[in-house]
Structures are given as structure tokens and as C-alpha cells.
Amino acid sequence: MLRPLPLLAAAALLLTSFSAAAATASEGPAAPRYDDADALKGQKTGKGVFLVNIGEAQKLARYLKVIHGSHQGMAEQKVTPDFVVVFVGPGVQFLTTTPSAEVAGSPALKDVANTVEALRAAGIRMEICSVATAAMGVDNAKVLPGIKVVRDGFVSAIGYQAQGYGLVPVN
Template sequence: MIRRVTRLLQAAGLAMAALALAPTVAAENLHNRAAIGGLENIKAVYDVRKSNPNALDMYLKAIITNVENLEKEGVQADLVMVFISHSVKFINTEPTMETEADYGDALASIARSIETLQDLGVRIEACNGATRAFNVDNDTLLPGIEPVRSGFISLMGYQNNGYALIPVYD
């Protein structure tokens, strides 16, 4: 019973957040010129550590919108996502039976969003330390996701190569 109430509260919170992020007609007139300035290119790395697949799904959709909005701003985006921690449990083709039973629809949506992000040119990596810790076989990662020795090393490397860090945490 407590688990059901917790899931309902999580779903209600995600629904409210989705409504807050929902585009409006007026949003088409908005821009980010002050922040973008004269930039023609932006490099960023998303540090993804979501432990709830519903929340991860919502954030992936928001990141897709970010990529599209950068294009509207006339900026070429060089983006990378590094999945660390619990999030690796939701980006593979063989989730646990419990995860599949509880979050099957979200997992399918996550897979579609990952494919869309890759089609938009976003590079996606998964931390091998996390896949080991959460018993995810690297061979079962969604197509196009590259396992790396360490997600932390990837984050350090990308930042030292001029990528802005975008945390996507719980």
C-alpha cells in the first residue's frame, strides 16, 4: 500500500513538473540572446544520475527540447550525456523483472528518447563502474550507448576540454 501511494505521489509530482515545463504559445517568442551572445557553438556534458525512470524520461524529453531550442538560437551543439549511478538500470534492453513491471512504459519512452537524442547528434556514454554496481551487462546497453571505464573520468575529461557541466541529479 505504501509503495502504491509513493508511486502515485511521484506520478503526481512528475505531472505537475511536466505541466510547468509545457511549452506555451508565447514561448515561441522567447529567446536566450543575452546568454548566447555571439556564440555559434556550445559544448556541454550532461551528468545523468536519476534514480526514478519516470523522472529520467521527463528530463530526456526536456533535453531533446534543449537541443531543438539551441538550433532555433542558431547555435551548433556538441553535447554528451554520461549515465552514472542508478540511471544505468533504465538504459538497457534487459531490465530486472521488477523494474520492467513497475516502469515498462517509462523504459520504452526512455529508449525512444535515447534514439532521438542520438539522431540529434548527442553522444551517450554509460559508466562501467555503475553498470557493474547495478548488475547491468554492458552488452545490453541500448544501441549506440558506449560503455566507458569511468563516468567520472569522462566528466573530468569533457570539462577539461571545454564542455560545460549540466547536472541531471535527483
């Protein structure tokens, strides 16, 4: 009959060995540096309109950080980023200085607000759909600073595409 304690000890030893091997492998030669040279070849400016339709505060905060990182990454690759973020859908409820009682307790709200400020400071333009704010009960006068209220976020996204901006849907 197998004894559980030695079996658990063997499993722990095996996991420790795999963890040590993984750590050693990651401490080896420097990780490769990736770039977007093929996509950015010959480009001076990268124009993107991010249509953001996310209804979860934590996920919204995470994706706004990704957009910020993309902006920085493009600039590091010597292409001037020209980004516009257009917010539509239920996530607009997280983009106000006076959130409703049902979302006010979310710890991600501060993260969202801080990242919106970082985007604004980086020169990324942001717009919020007034159709969505009306649907979600958000007072347009209380939208986070740096976000412009527009009539219709879909129309805005279409207009930017007509101006040569690449559409990046973020759901």
C-alpha cells in the same frame, strides 16, 4: 443555517469563473517568444556535458526529453549544439535491452528507450559508466544502442570539462 448544496454550487460557479478568466487571458495576444540571446551572444557552438544521475524511470524519461528540447532550442537560435550525456548511478538500470525483473514492468522504460533513440538521431553523444552498470548488474553488451560504455562516468565528465564543455548536472 447554511445549506451545503447552494454553497457547493456557489463554489463551483466561482471556480468556473476563474477558469474562464484564465482561459480568456491565455487566448489573448500571442505568448511572448523567449530566447537565450544574452547567454549565446557571439557563440557558434554550445558545448555541454550532462551528468545524469536519476534513479527513477519516469523522471529519467522526462529529463532526457528536456535535454533533447535544449538541443533543438539551441539549434533554432543558430548555435550548433555539441552535447554529451553521461549516465551514472542507479538510472543505468533503465538503459538496457534486458532490464531486471524489478524494473521491467515500468511503463516508462519504452519512453526512455525511445528518447535515447531520439537523442542519438539528433547527434547527441551518450556514454554510460561501467562502474555504475557493474553496481546495478547491467550487462554492458545489452546497453541500449547509441550509448557508449566508458570506464568511469566521473572521469569522462571531468575530461569533457577540460575540453571546454560546460557541466550540466541532472539529478
